[in-house]
Structures are given as C-alpha cells and as structure tokens.
Amino acid sequence: MPSDSEFWTFASAFRRFLKRKLCLAEDPSDACNSPIIDAHTIPRSQLRKIAEQGHVHSFDSSPAQLAKSDGKIAIKSFGVGQFSVLNCFCRRHDNAIFVDVEDVPLVFSPRQLALLHYRTVASELYRKIRMVEATNYQIEALSKKRKRNRDALQYLDAFNEGQKLGMRDGRLAFAECQRILKEDDYGALSALVIRFRRMPTIMTVGGFYPEFGFDGRPLQTLGDSNEFYETISFNILSSEERAAVAMIWSKGHLNPLAFARSYEQQPSNLYTTLAIQASFEHLENTCVQPAWWDGLRKIEQDLLLRRMQVAGSIFEERRGSSLQYTGVTHDDWEFDSLEYINV
Ligand SMILES: [Zn+2]
Numbered sequence: 102m103p104s105d106s107e108f109w110t111f112a113s114a115f116r117r118f119l120k121r122k123l124c125l126a127e128d129p130s131d132a133c134n135s136p137i138i139d140a141h142t143i144p145r146s147q148l149r150k151i152a153e154q155g156h157v158h159s160f161d162s163s164p165a166q167l168a169k170s171d172g173k174i175a176i177k178s179f180g181v182g183q184f185s186v187l188n189c190f191c192r193r194h195d196n197a198i199f200v201d202v203e204d205v206p207l208v209f210s211p212r213q214l215a216l217l218h219y220r221t222v223a224s225e226l227y228r229k230i231r232m233v234e235a236t237n238y239q240i241e242a243l244s245k246k247r248k249r250n251r252d253a254l255q256y257l258d259a260f261n262e263g264q265k266l267g268m269r270d271g272r273l274a275f276a277e278c279q280r281i282l283k284e285d286d287y288g289a290l291s292a293l294v295i296r297f298r299r300m301p302t303i304m305t306v307g308g309f310y311p312e313f314g315f316d317g318r319p320l321q322t323l324g325d326s327n328e329f330y331e332t333i334s335f336n337i338l339s340s341e342e343r344a345a346v347a348m349i350w351s352k353g354h355l356n357p358l359a360f361a362r363s364y365e366q367q368p369s370n371l372y373t374t375l376a377i378q379a380s381f382e383h384l385e386n387t388c389v390q391p392a393w394w395d396g397l398r399k400i401e402q403d404l405l406l407r408r409m410q411v412a413g414s415i416f417e418e419r420r421g422s423s424l425q426y427t428g429v430t431h432d433d434w435e436f437d438s439l440e441y442i443n444v
Contacts, residue, residue, distance in 0.1 A: 111239060112162055118231040118238070119187065125223045125275065126194035135193040139186035142224050142386055143306045143338070144203055148181040150339045151304060155181055157388040160409055174410055176394060176402070185306070185386055189227035198282070207340045209294050209347055211287035214442065218290060218349040219278040221308040221334035224386075226271035233268055236261040263324055267310075270330050277351065291352045292442040293361040294345060295372060297434035301337055301344035302393035303377055307384035308334040311356050314363030315375055315424045320356045333357035335384065337376055344434040346376045352443060361441075367426070369436040375424065377431045381408040382423055393432065401429060 122137035141148075148157055161177035190198070202216045240257050243250060281289050310330040311320045321330055331354040336347045348364070350357030367375055380387040394402065404427070 111235075114239065115232060115235040116163075118235040119228070121231065121234075122188040123227065123230070124191040124194055125189050125227060126191070126198060126279075133191040133194060135191045137188050138190065138192045138195060139188065140190040140195045141185055142187060142220060143185040143304055143388070145181050146203070147207075147304060147338055148184060148388065150342075151301060151388070151390040152181050153391045156391065157181060157184055157304075158391050158394050159184055159388040160385055160406075162385075174406060176389075176406065178391065179388065184388055187224050187227055189223055207338060207345075209292070209340060209345070209442075211290075211442075212285075214292050214347065214349050215278070215281050215287050215290055217306070217336055217347065218334050219275075219282055221306060221336075221349075222271070222274045222278050222332065224306075225308045225332070226268070226275045229264060229268040229271050233261060233264050236264060262326075266324075266326055267330070270332070273329075274332055274351075288443060289352055290349055291354075291358065291444045292347060292349045293365065293439070293444075294347045294442065295364075295376075295439045296340070296437045297344040297346075297373065298437050299344060299434040300342065301339055301390075301434060302432050303337060303380060303387060303389045304339075305335065305337045305380040305384045305387040307336075307386045308332050309383040311360035312419050313421050313424055314360055315367055315379075316363045317421045317425050318359075318363065319421060320359055331356040333360055335379060337380060343437070344373075346372070358444060365439060369439075370433060371426055371430070372436050373434045374429070374431045375426065377405075378408070378427070379424055381405045382419075385409065397431070401431060404429060405431070 124133045124137055127133045149155075151157060156178045158176050159179050160174050162174040166175050166177075167173070199216060199220065202213050207213060236257055240254065240261065243254050243257065277289070281287065309332065310323060311333055312323060313319055321328070323330065331350065334347075334349045336349075338345055338347070348357070348361050350361075364372070364375060397405075
C-alpha cells in the first residue's frame with residue numbers, strides 16, 4: 102500500500118488536472134458562450150466574514166510543503182479570491198444559476214438548499230472526473246517504466262475502479278440536482294439546519310458518502326460496485342451573522358438521514374466541536390479564521406491536521422470512531438436551534 106507521503110505526492114499531481122476547465126452546466130440546448138471562471142464553492146462574501154486582512158487559513162499540501170516535511174501537510178494563508186475555486190462553470194452559467202445564493206442573504210430557503218446541494222454535488226463530480234484522469238495518467242506513467250512496480254500498479258488500478266464508481270454515482274446525483282432546479286422540485290431534498298448564536302470560526306462546503314455516524318455506527322461500506330452510494334452535503338456558513346451547519350441529501354436516502362440523526366443525538370454543547378471534526382475529517386475545502394487557529398494549542402492543531410492527513414488520504418481506511426467526540430473541545434459557537442426540513 103502506498104504511504105501517506107506517496108498519496109500526497111499523487112494528490113499534488115491531481116491538482117494539475119484540476120486546472121483543466123469544463124462547464125458542468127453545458128447543455129446542447131444551452132451552449133456555453135463565456136469563459137470558464139474560477140467558480141467559488143464558498144462565496145467570497147462568506148469568506149470575508151471570517152477572513153483577516155482578506156485572508157483565511159487552510160491546508161497546504163503543495164509539492165513544496167510535502168518535499169520539505171516528508172509528506173506532512175500544513176496550514177497556510179490564502180487570499181479569499183484564491184481559496185475554494187474550481188474551474189467547473191462558465192461565467193454565464195455560474196452567474197445565472199447561483200444568483201439566489203450569491204446576491205441575496207442566505208436563509209436556507211428550499212431553493213437555496215437545492216442550490217447549495219447542486220454546487221456541492223457539481224464540485225465533487227468535477228473532482229472525481231479529474232481524479233480518474235490523474236490516475237489514468239499515473240498508471241500510464243508507471244506502466245512505461247522499465248522496472249515496473251507491480252504492487253503500486255495493482256493498487257492504482259483498484260483505486261481507479263473505486264473512483265469510477267464514485268464518478269458514476271456522482272453523475273447520477275448531479276443529473277438529479279439539475280432536474281430538481283429545473284422543475285423547482287425542492288420536495289425531493291431533505292435537510293438538517295443547526296443554528297448557533299455566535300459567528301463560525303471555520304467554514305466549509307463539500308460532500309461525502311457517510312461511512313460512520315457521530316455515534317460510531319457503520320453506515321455505508323465503500324467499494325462495492327453493486328451499491329449505489331448516498332451522498333450528503335455538509336456546509337458550515339454564516340446565516341444572519343451567526344454560524345449555521347446545513348446538511349442536505351436526497352429525500353428517502355437513509356444513510357445521510359441516519360448520519361444527521363446521529364449528530365442531533367449528541368449533546369448540543371458538542372455540536373460545534375463535532376462539526377469541526379467532521380470538516381477536518383472529510384473536506385479539504387475547509388478554511389479557518391486565522392486568530393482561532395493560532396489560538397489553539399499545538400497539540401490541538403496537530404490533532405486536527407492529523408485528521409486531514411490520514412482521512413484525506415484515500416489509501417487509508419476510515420475508523421468507525423472517526424467522528425466521535427475525542428474529549429477535546431475545539432470551540433463552541435453556542436447552539437441555538439435545530440430544524441429538520443422535509444425529512
Ligand atoms: Zn456554461
């Protein structure tokens with residue numbers, strides 16, 4: 102099995118493929134006629150709320166960082182214009198589709214929930230398309246070497262099969278999101294929205310296939326080609342100048358629902374810490390307020406980074422206890438209210 106550092110070296114090759122441009126909203130009847138832009142998955146207006154001098158902290162897994170630290174990722178500063186951008190929409194489609202989350206306050210209306218979910222599913226699909234390309238490239242490069250590393254090749258082949266399954270399910274999920282928006286069929290989605298009294302100290306937008314609940318119970322086991330994997334989008338954003346966590350999934354999908362319920366059933370004074378843990382566990386597209394991060398003890402910073410290091414590596418199996426409270430409280434935005442929408 103490749104090591105952590107090999108994974109992150111591969112991840113930086115992957116990053117080159119993420120520069121390739123594509124508009125996921127392109128349609129034969131609605132061709133793109135404007136350039137592909139750096140589309141933000143977390144709106145800049147949101148990032149500014151936790152930024153200091155226009156910057157937030159996020160993960161550094163660049164080749165330079167990996168080379169100097171034996172493959173260890175770190176935290177570094179990003180300008181709000183650079184963080185959380187993907188080349189997966191053209192300007193016209195990006196403006197037209199997301200007007201109802203970009204230009205009006207975020208209150209988690211049914212349409213806003215559908216748009217957040219659409220964008221997450223789109224960005225995950227885009228990443229999977231690029232991941233398959235990057236893996237194919239890597240396999241080809243390894244096959245051409247005179248001294249073939251059979252183990253590595255076998256591993257990459259198996260890994261690529263898993264990614265292709267993810268891409269297959271990602272395309273289905275994306276098509277469903279397009280349908281929901283087109284037909285205003287918001288009843289096809291369910292959500293859990295948790296509101297707090299204080300502003301968030303981290304923000305995240307992303308999606309994943311829940312494997313374990315916050316109670317440690319198993320949900321879906323990934324890697325079976327006969328299974329359809331159910332996805333959840335997990336967002337930490339600011340709504341009405343306070344922190345909010347929003348989880349969104351297809352109505353009727355039982356794994357994301359069980360995931361949301363396992364969160365609800367934890368003590369409410371742990372909601373903040375558990376949301377932070379889940380973000381570092383599952384979503385590289387997470388950024389933090391610099392002052393908050395700098396105020397953490399070194400041991401806490403290491404604990405959180407280690408999560409991203411291990412969990413971000415797809416070569417490592419996730420542990421059942423990965424989302425359970427570890428005994429370390431990272432922050433408390435002060436729980437206010439919790440609401441299930443259309444479950
Ligand atoms: Zn387009």
